[in-house]
Amino acid sequence: xxxxxxxxxxxxxxxxxxxxxGLNLLLWGSKNPSFRTxxxxxxPQFLYPLDPITQKLFxxxxxxxxxxxxxxxGDYMLLAIGNHFDNKPVKKSLKRVGVIFHESNPLPPxxxxxxxxxxxxxxxxxxxxxxxxxxxxxxxxxxxGINTDLFRIQQKQHFQDRFVVFSGGxxxxxxxxxxxxxxxxxxxxxxxxxxxxxxxxxxxxxMLASSVNxxxxxxxxxxxxSVGQAIDNWVYSNGVKPQQYLNLVATSNQLMPEIFxxxxxxxxxxxxxxxxxxxxxxxxxxxxPTALSANTGHLDLIKGNNCIPLLKQSPIEKFDEFSxxxxxxxxxxxxxxxxxTAYNNRSQLNQECIRESVVNLSWKNSIRNLLKxxxxx
Numbered sequence: 001x002x003x004x005x006x007x008x009x010x011x012x013x014x015x016x017x018x019x020x021x022g023l024n025l026l027l028w029g030s031k032n033p034s035f036r037t038x039x040x041x042x043x044p045q046f047l048y049p050l051d052p053i054t055q056k057l058f059x060x061x062x063x064x065x066x067x068x069x070x071x072x073x074g075d076y077m078l079l080a081i082g083n084h085f086d087n088k089p090v091k092k093s094l095k096r097v098g099v100i101f102h103e104s105n106p107l108p109p110x111x112x113x114x115x116x117x118x119x120x121x122x123x124x125x126x127x128x129x130x131x132x133x134x135x136x137x138x139x140x141x142x143x144x145g146i147n148t149d150l151f152r153i154q155q156k157q158h159f160q161d162r163f164v165v166f167s168g169g170x171x172x173x174x175x176x177x178x179x180x181x182x183x184x185x186x187x188x189x190x191x192x193x194x195x196x197x198x199x200x201x202x203x204x205x206x207m208l209a210s211s212v213n214x215x216x217x218x219x220x221x222x223x224x225x226s227v228g229q230a231i232d233n234w235v236y237s238n239g240v241k242p243q244q245y246l247n248l249v250a251t252s253n254q255l256m257p258e259i260f261x262x263x264x265x266x267x268x269x270x271x272x273x274x275x276x277x278x279x280x281x282x283x284x285x286x287x288x289p290t291a292l293s294a295n296t297g298h299l300d301l302i303k304g305n306n307c308i309p310l311l312k313q314s315p316i317e318k319f320d321e322f323s324x325x326x327x328x329x330x331x332x333x334x335x336x337x338x339x340x341t342a343y344n345n346r347s348q349l350n351q352e353c354i355r356e357s358v359v360n361l362s363w364k365n366s367i368r369n370l371l372k373x374x375x376x377x
Contacts, residue, residue, distance in 0.1 A: 010039075015252055100274070270296075293310045
């Protein structure tokens with residue numbers, strides 16, 4: 001056989017980051033004759049129906065696993081790693097390579113020791129690569145990708161008479177939706193035509209959503225059986241009128257361009273990103289003026305005048321079990337000013353320049369870079 005198998009241990013989906021990575025690793029990896037990519041979790045979780053060709057590829061992947069794929073010397077096992085790594089044993093003949101997006105900085109010494117023992121590491125951002133090196137862990141840099149055909153510049157269809165602010169990413173303290181909500185609640189008081197669209201729902205929402213209360217910036221989110229209703233109540237209790245808020249249900253990646261086409265300003269005041277923030281990348285690829293906190297993984301996206309950097313970043317001493325060195329707390333006042341400027345000058349950034357800054361970060365290029373780096377391990 002003149003190819004190597006690449007097994008990966010994370011899921012495939014169209015509505016969360018790792019799943020979208022897995023989807024594109026399987027699709028684009030299958031196009032390289034030197035490798036065969038195989039998901040060890042062959043049951044994909046999709047909100048939107050698959051096209052027939054993609055369905056065929058998934059069926060082939062499942063068939064390979066069901067018939068028993070032999071793991072051979074020199075094959076790769078890619079391991080998804082965040083802030084904790086469950087080091088499960090695999091055949092010693094496989095090259096074990098970690099793919100990491102970590103926010104805790106530094107990682108505990110026991111975690112670092114485990115990472116050093118792997119055959120290789122792939123870091124999802126320059127910040128991750130640099131922080132790992134400070135801990136004594138060498139890694140290769142591979143930025144995640146964007147579907148550059150799907151995410152593109154479009155014209156509004158439904159909200160031509162509204163100023164639409166978008167906030168995306170799973171609802172949690174680290175993503176900074178509390179900062180966004182506080183700023184929008186102030187801004188929207190004198191802007192009745194403003195509309196906040198949130199895409200915060202996730203498979204982990206019942207575990208993570210209440211963490212937004214940790215800052216004390218907003219009135220607290222009160223947990224209840226319906227997370228969607230709890231989010232609505234949280235937004236309204238912080239002074240945003242019902243007609244100024246749209247709470248999206250969990251949305252397929254395939255359908256996000258229909259949301260982005262209506263957006264005037266995307267806002268990501270995230271306290272930390274281990275990677276480069278996939279939703280923010282997709283907003284930029286759609287040509288949307290985007291406000292990004294100037295910290296951690298976001299720094300890979302901030303290039304000249306392609307976005308609106310949130311420069312006032314206060315240090316965060318600690319959060320929960322995380323070590324928060326180099327995390328940043330965005331300023332509510334700065335974000336309110338950004339919203340006002342964007343409202344009064346909606347053509348402040350050139351959409352083509354925004355898109356051009358990330359258009360080379362396609363999934364095709366990302367997976368090609370990943371395979372290239374693996375070939376050196």
